[in-house]
Amino acid sequence: DGGITQSPKYLFRKEGQNVTLSCEQNLNHDAMYWYRQDPGQGLRLIYYSQIVNDFQKGDIAEGYSVSREKKESFPLTVTSAQKNPTAFYLCASSIPDGDTQYFGPGTRLTVL
Amino acid sequence: AQSVTQPDIHITVSEGASLELRCNYSYGATPYLFWYVQSPGQGLQLLLKYFSGDTLVQGIKGFEAEFKRSQSSFNLRKPSVHWSDAAEYFCAVGALGNEKLTFGTGTRLTIIP
Numbered sequence: 001d002g003g004i005t006q007s008p009k010y011l012f013r014k015e016g017q018n019v020t021l022s023c024e025q026n027l028n029h030d031a032m033y034w035y036r037q038d039p040g041q042g043l044r045l046i047y048y049s050q051i052v053n054d055f056q057k058g059d060i061a062e063g064y065s066v067s068r069e070k071k072e073s074f075p076l077t078v079t080s081a082q083k084n085p086t087a088f089y090l091c092a093s094s095i096p097d098g099d100t101q102y103f104g105p106g107t108r109l110t111v112l
Numbered sequence: 113a114q115s116v117t118q119p120d121i122h123i124t125v126s127e128g129a130s131l132e133l134r135c136n137y138s139y140g141a142t143p144y145l146f147w148y149v150q151s152p153g154q155g156l157q158l159l160l161k162y163f164s165g166d167t168l169v170q171g172i173k174g175f176e177a178e179f180k181r182s183q184s185s186f187n188l189r190k191p192s193v194h195w196s197d198a199a200e201y202f203c204a205v206g207a208l209g210n211e212k213l214t215f216g217t218g219t220r221l222t223i224i225p
Binding site: 004006031040041042043045048050058088090092096099100101102103104105106108 | 121144146148153154155156157158161202211212213215216217218
């Protein structure tokens with residue numbers, strides 16, 4: 001079955017540590033996205049990538065980094081510079097040019 | 113800049129009653145419009161989308177939405193809700209050539225017996 005997988009589902013981190021969230025898709029989509037979701041704030045775009053080896057900052061990129069070395073994979077690193085990293089993180093993919101985005105199941109990150 | 117407003121933060125509906133969730137958008141070009149549903153702790157699932165053509169679009173789970181350009185609205189409707197429809201619903205706007213979607217803040221739907 002085609003789809004998007006995110007791992008782990010739950011992640012705990014101590015303050016000052018970097019942590020990497022995994023996102024893999026087998027939909028053969030060129031575009032991939034990372035969103036952050038906080039209660040009452042909807043989805044906010046962190047980073048997106050339209051093609052391998054290229055990515056752009058979204059609305060709230062500070063304290064995050066990404067890479068896109070393979071079409072199928074778009075990992076997100078939450079760095080120690082992110083002031084309030086506790087949130088639900090969603091990965092999505094799509095055919096480019098505004099078409100439908102398909103979402104993974106999400107990773108809940110908690111900073112202890 | 114594009115924006116989406118979902119004016120209702122929380123709606124409570126009796127099982128079997130009809131439902132309408134409101135969505136208003138702001139976008140200079142012809143918009144692409146989407147409704148997604150999210151169960152607690154899960155990802156978003158696409159309910160339906162409008163790109164062009166017939167302004168009344170049908171989606172999964174018995175949902176439909178109507179695009180009204182004059183009102184900049186894309187309201188979601190269902191004639192009879194089921195307890196399993198309890199979830200959070202998000203409206204989103206995009207456009208051809210624009211790789212980003214803008215999401216509303218969501219409407220939480222509660223179903224009472």
